[in-house]
Amino acid sequence: MMRRDEKAVFALRELFEKYGYTRYKMSRFEEYDLYVANKDFLISDEVITFTDRSGRLLAMKPDVTLSIIKNAPDISGEVQKVYYNENVYRVSGGTHSFREIMQTGLECVGDLSDYEIAEVVLLAAQSLSAISEDFILDISHMGLISSVLENCALSKKDKDKVVKCLQNKNAHELLSLCKGLELDEEKTNKLNSLVICAGAPETVYKNLFEALTEENEKEALNELFSLCKLLEGWGYEGKINVDLSVGNDLKYYSGVVFKGYIEGVPAGILSGGQYDKLLKKMGRKSKAIGFAVYTDLLSRLENTDTLPMIDTVVLRGENTNICQLVNFIKSLPEDEKLLVTASLPEGKRWKRLYKAENGKVNLIEENC
Template sequence: MTLPKMLLKKEEEVIFRLRALFEQFGYKKFKMSKFEEYDFYAENRSFLSSENILTFSGLDGKLLALKPDVTLSIVKNTKGNYENPERVYYNENVYRVRKGAGEFKEIMQVGLEYIGEVDRYATLEVIRLAQKSLEIVSDDYIMDISHMGFVMGLIEELGLSNSQNEALLKGISEKNTHSIQTLCKQYDVKKEMIGALVSMASLYGSMEESLQKAKLLCLNEKMEQALEELEVVFSVLKANGGSEKLKLDFSVVNGMDYYTGIIFQGFINGVPSSILSGGRYDNLVRKLGKNSDAIGFAVYLDLLERYESQQKEYDTDILLLYEENTDTAALLKAVEMLTDNGQSVMVQRQNNQTVKYRQLWSMKERGLEIIAEND
């Protein structure tokens, strides 16, 4: 059965379409429990976006946690490996503190994971599916892409400690040139290297132009290999019509423990934060004892509630008013006639001025009458 779009909230429609998209490419639904043992998340806390975890005691006395992350659970239970890759997708809620929120939120996610040998095709498949996912949400989107190999290749040239590297990564992620310069002076970084870090953090724009500028920053083989991978992604997507909304942005980074290669974020007009994020995360897979690579992404559907409220111009196509002595059978027949024609109808005794409508109708003894229109 196909449901009319008007009956679905934006996030519900997106879920149906994303599931269909992922299944077209051979991804299978992965279902998991809402909670895991707390120790599992505590041991892998460095891979979580927030250190705060909601916990409770099970009936057997074990400390359990509501899922703060989906990818960890999938990697823990996956059978994917180099010989037999596994493609899975999910539609799950996670419970964590969203950046800037200051309180736990229930966050609805739809995403996918490719676990196996991540060659060039697998990388491009996931990136293209990420773009198609954004297109399902809105045509007005952009995707920012980066590479942890390029970023860490430059940072490792400085010979700093892990904690100092993490501090610089934070400054780069915020495009905070003042913070980068201040930290570098504290760490006795050479002036020319400070300039390279600031240039990398500030670099943003179309792939074609930005890749040329990034070549001037290459200092080692690690950076060259990362840039070569980005160039391949760009050239293939360009050949397939998927490069116009792709931007190079090396401020798209994550902790050193998680992402290891290409990393990306997706934005749509009307939502201030990224609605999609993903990348390659081999380190996590290896830490959990799996013989595999991995790449994936998640779409944050809870953010669509804000987007939908901004985009929704009307609550209903028709606000239909009726009187106390209106023939109920005739009223019901009229409503069904209108809805059968694909229109949404809200029926009320009076117009209380709280409903946004395209047309205001009234049910009179002589039949339906249009009172006002807002189109």
């Protein structure tokens, strides 16, 4: 029996290959410089480093995206579609210690059109649906958020504070922040509606559209809304939410950002977005979008209440005749599970228990 996370990895691989994404296998190590230059892009800025034999400082990979785009082509008209299934090493939130995290995901880099953006978001929804029927995909648009912040003429420090409130859906602190900054009612209302508007695309669109005042804000909202319509049309109605608390980094993400949840796992299992600004920072013209699925979180869903079942347990006693025992094993049905052991196994159930002794294999217990 495959575990939930193994099944998910297989299902995702099949899905990604169906859409023409090719496997990207990479080394565990990467030059530390890459991460220093793009520190804020990393989820946690702590990295395991070591010096290699030639004296270069290397890092255990805390992230896959940077390594992929570093090597991606930057030629107009060309698009690279890759997927990966790799371990990354980062400090996990709760424990404050390094953990190895299994991550499966895809990146689409190059001369992207609206089609590629839609395809990747659609693949994100399909990935979630392949893992569990009870999923929700939250979508936000960084272009919308940054235009609103820009139009409110906030300083960088205040922008960060607003984004923090947005992330935590913290309307009370946002309002007191606006008051402190002496923003007018229109702007306060606009920022507040970013925080409180969330849920089904149709309703959010209506409420938000009223609060927005500038052309570029409305344009971004329209872009977001048409993407939601596309997903709903694919058959995911009721599973797609607009939620502007998803976006976390204005520095790297430019367009649509999204996060996926499945019932029973208490943290987001999928996360991704369009990060053109990161490429721009690296001096590239191309665009990029991608997402990662944290398959290791699925172990939470494993049913651990029932003990594993073995079909045949053979207790090997003294003077066991190996030839006879091997012949006995050969006579068992091929797809049955077998355990040869010296004492009764703990934490396991079995159907038949045999004892091999004095050249014979005798049935001593049978459970149905």
